[in-house]
Amino acid sequence: MPEKDAKAGEARAHIPIRTCLVCMRKRPRRELIRLVLEPGDTGRIVLDPKQAMTGRGGYTCPECIRNFRLNKRVQRAFRGAARELRLEMT
Numbered sequence: 001m002p003e004k005d006a007k008a009g010e011a012r013a014h015i016p017i018r019t020c021l022v023c024m025r026k027r028p029r030r031e032l033i034r035l036v037l038e039p040g041d042t043g044r045i046v047l048d049p050k051q052a053m054t055g056r057g058g059y060t061c062p063e064c065i066r067n068f069r070l071n072k073r074v075q076r077a078f079r080g081a082a083r084e085l086r087l088e089m090t
């Protein structure tokens, strides 16, 4: 893939950038909280504190997580498979 000048700031640093599903701001992945569709076809979105779970994932800012809702944007990010939020920090 050719380097694009417009994106050089992101590309040069090799920091993975992800978009918050609540505010849509782009931020470095390590500043965001990863959410993942729980394995086992439960339809639950759960926290992935270690950012290590496999499966369909999404991201949100720490300050946005309390505003996280199962809206259309989130449904789309999880390919329509999300039916429930389980976001307790336990």
Ligand SMILES: [Zn+2]
Pocket: 020, 021, 022, 023, 024, 025, 060, 061, 063, 064
């Ligand atoms: Zn956010």
